Each structure stands twice: as structure tokens, then as C-alpha cells.
Amino acid sequence: MENVLLGALEAGGTKMVCATGFADGTVVESEQIPTTTPAETAAACAAWFQDKGIAALGIGAFGPTAVNPASPRYGQILKTPKPHWSDFDLLGALAGPLGIPCGYDTDVNVACLGEATFGCAQGLDTVLYLTIGTGVGAGVLSSGNLMHGMMHPEAGHVPMKPDPRDPIATDSSCPFHPSCLEGLISGAGIKKRWGKSGGEMADEPEAMDILAGYLGQALAIYILCYSPQKIIIGGGVADHTPIVELARPKAAEALNGYIVTPEMDDLEHYIVRNSLDGQQGIMGCLELARRALEQ
Template sequence: MTSTNLVAGVELGGTKSITLLADGNQILRQVSVPTRSPEETLGRLAEQLKAWNAETPFAALGIASFGPLQLREDAEDYGRMLRTPKAGWSGAEILKQLTAPFSCPHQIDTDVNGAALAEYLWGAGAGCSSVCYITIGTGLGGGLLINGQPVHGAMHPEIGHLRLRRAPGDSFAGGCPFHGDCIEGLVAGPALAARFGAPAETVSDDHPHWAYVASDLAQLVCTLLLTTAPQRILFGGSVSNARGALLLAVVRQEVVRQLESYLPFISPATAGEIIRPAALGDKAGPLGAVALALRALGG
């Protein structure tokens, strides 16, 4: 008999992937596998899900995946990976391979939209209707919820590839293979290593180039505030976790300065409430998959 409280989730990441079982938002079991080829990775994840389902059938499945993804349900390639620099993954049939063995409701979204949903339900976005979640690690991704719903349209937000105004004097060319100095190409982990000539975690707090990084992030925050008016912008991911205390205080100051009092809801007194660290840490991704499963149930 299927347990109405038991749901399954998959967080598909660029380096590792996780499958899990949860009772509500309480994770009961979790298995991690390295992300290799689509055939190997999706096959291992599906086998684990089938083993759990054979023990006690789960009521729904949520899939939170790195992107870009086709999320238009009327598209022929719905649930597939779109063009990606991740070798071998362009066109991968993620949704079909993970859901074919099961008859339960399911939902797929980007990993960052899933994390934004988890933070909205159980983390630093609780009590808000509009939340933006930014993760900075190997890349930069952004999930966006408006009125509690993940944003979809022609595709899904690709916040990491915004090209923004550069700080005067910053000559770093950027590291994105598609766009050079988009925000991902300026502040993600590999870009910081190229900018500093060393891994970011080894660079001293007083290095002058951190001011450029803070200016870039402030430009991102200003753009999001001006275009989507989120009540919270939450930062997660390995770079944010390692350098958040250093960067966010400066980013808030820069945001207030750059906006020049144009937005009435942003001030030195409110910036700390709006621009903050995410609360769920490394659970944001797995709980994002859980949140999608619960949404598939209508919860």
C-alpha cells in the first residue's frame, strides 16, 4: 500500500546526484552517486528508486535538476536537458528515464527553482510571497518564485548569464564559455580562481579584487530587485557559504549606493533583511526535490 506521506526525490547535480525518501519534509533515507554519463547516472538513480518503491510505494516523485531544462509541458522534448556544457548531457531524457517505472504523480524543475521553493516553505523565505535563490559554486544559478510559484515561461530563468555593468577599472575578461563576462563568468568558483590566480578560499579578505566581486554581485541584486521585486534574495552554494560573511555586508552597502534611493523598500535599515544567506545549507537541493514531490501531490 502506498503511504500518502512518503515521497521520493532526485537532486541531479553537475558533480553528484542524490536520491532520497522523505516523510513530509523529513528526509528518511538518502543515497548519493557521482554524476557521470546520463545512462549510468539516471540508471543508478532509477534502480534505487525502484528498490525503495518495492519496499513501500511512495506517493509522488520530485526531480530537481541542473539545467537548462525543457519545462514546457506541450513541448516534444519536455523533461529533457537542453544544450549544456556538461559533456554528454545535451538532450538527456531526464524525466522519462526517472519516472517511467512509476505510476505516481511527479514534477520536474530546475535545482535552483526547487531550492527556492524549499527556502520559501521551510527556510529563510518563509512568510514571503516572492523569493529569489542564488547559488554560487562551480557555476551561478538562480531560482525565482513569484506568488509562491516557480517562474516558467518560454523556458526558466537563466540568471547566471545576465551581463551587467562592470566596475570601473575591472579588466577581468570573465570565464563563461558562452558569454565571457556574464555574472557566472565573473563570480563563480572557476572564475574567481582565474581572477585571483588562486582558489578563492586561499585569497586574503583584504585583496582589492574582492571589491570588484562585490560590485558585480550588487549589480545582480539591483537587477533582480528592479525587474522582479523579490521580498528576499537568498545566497547559497559553496562560494557563498565560504565567503558570504565577507561579501554580503559589502554587497548590501553597494546595492543601497547603486540604487540611489530609487526603490523605497531598500535602505540601509532593510537591506540586511532582504539580502541574506539561505537558511537550509546543503539541504536546500534535496529538500527542493521533496518540495516538488509535495507540489505534485497538490500539497
């Protein structure tokens, strides 16, 4: 298995990252392909992998998407605001032309898998990975398995207690929820309030305190519901602002001493930033490909 070349596809709403590598997480080569129409994008990705000699492909897709292999819609993008992508069979459009085993999951689940296999969560079996960028998504590894159910976690849409200082506290950027985490803390929410990116607002104390307050609320919910052994946070907004550090004491405040564990006594090493230099998604896809080949 060590010398078998594997494929990885991080399928995002704005770009597809195609890569090859090995089961130890080594990435050999990669290329970005713009996300346009479904048929055009899938064909371009399949063509990129066609002559690489990969034995299996791991796909981490933007959601919502059907991740249960028993579902008749397995591998399809579900209802999405991205034009033309709803109901598109992404897995089928790639597995068909390539004719190789394929593993399929969400982009945040594979990022979680990457950190658990190769990164700062090695040796742990219950981990939460949160990405805060254009949107907000959560991937959950529970007892060693990526969490699925009727679909997959959509923990970016948990409701938030509005901050009275917040001009969009009950009118967030989410078209479905007036005050969910994604609508309030994502890049779109930041843009709606202040007309700037998260990085451009990073030195504004009140803005960062508002965002960190929402993040702290959400982290408290995740700790109570998933009981993760580590929480890892990535994404453009998180990477370019101090909200991770600011949210740690706010999560503890929200829990109010209810959870008493060694992890809660060491929040600096419990709620952390991603550890794989932005490669956690691709590396997780390589692990997904390895598992698909073994099966």
C-alpha cells in the same frame, strides 16, 4: 499525506543527491551518486529509488532544461557544455522505470521552493534564490509560483559593468559572454583570475571587493526586475566568502535611493544567506513531489 514517503533528487553536474522524506520536509535517508554518462547516472538513480516505496518523486535538475509541462521537450536537458547530456530526457529516464508521479524543475528553483516552504522565506510569495558556486543560477518564486516562461530564468548571465581592477573584466570564464555575472563571480571565474578557490581568496580585500561589486550590480537588477520580498544566497563561493555582506551596500548604491521600501531599509534581513543547512534543494524536491502527488 504526512505519512506518505516521498522521493527527492537533486540532479547536479558533478553529483546526484537521492533522498527520501516526508511532506513536512523531514529527510529520512540520502545518498550521493556521481554524475557520469546520462544513461548510467539515471539508471543508478532509478535503481536507488526502486525499492524505497516512495509515492512520488521531485526532481531538481541542472540547466538549461525544459520545465514547461506543455513543451514536447519537457524534462529534457537542453544545450549544455556537459558532455553527452544535451537533449537527454532525464525526467523520462526516471519516471518510466519508477512509474510514479514526478515533479520536475531546475535545481535553483527547487532550492527557492525549499526556502519558501520550510526556510527563511516562509509566508512570502515572491522570492529570489541565488546560488554562486561552480556556476551562478537563480530560482524565482513569483506570486506563489515558480517562474517559467519560454524556459526558466537564466539570471546568472546578466551582463556586468566591468571593474577596471579586474584582470578578466572583459574576458570572463563564461564561453558565451565576455562579462556576465557567472563568468566573473563563479568558482571558475575566480580560478581563472587567481588560480585559487573563493574560500582561499576570502581574506583578500580587493578580490572580495571586486566580486561583491558584481554581485551588488546583479542584486540591483534582480530587485528592479523581480521585486522579490526576500533574496537568499547560497552556493560554495557565497558560503565561504564575505561577499553577501559586502554586496548589500553595493546593491543599495547601484539603486541610488530609487526603491523606497521597508526591505531596502533593512538589508541585513532582506539579502540573506540560505537557512536550511544546505538541504534547501532536497527539501524543495520533497515539496515538488508532494505537489505532483496531489495533482
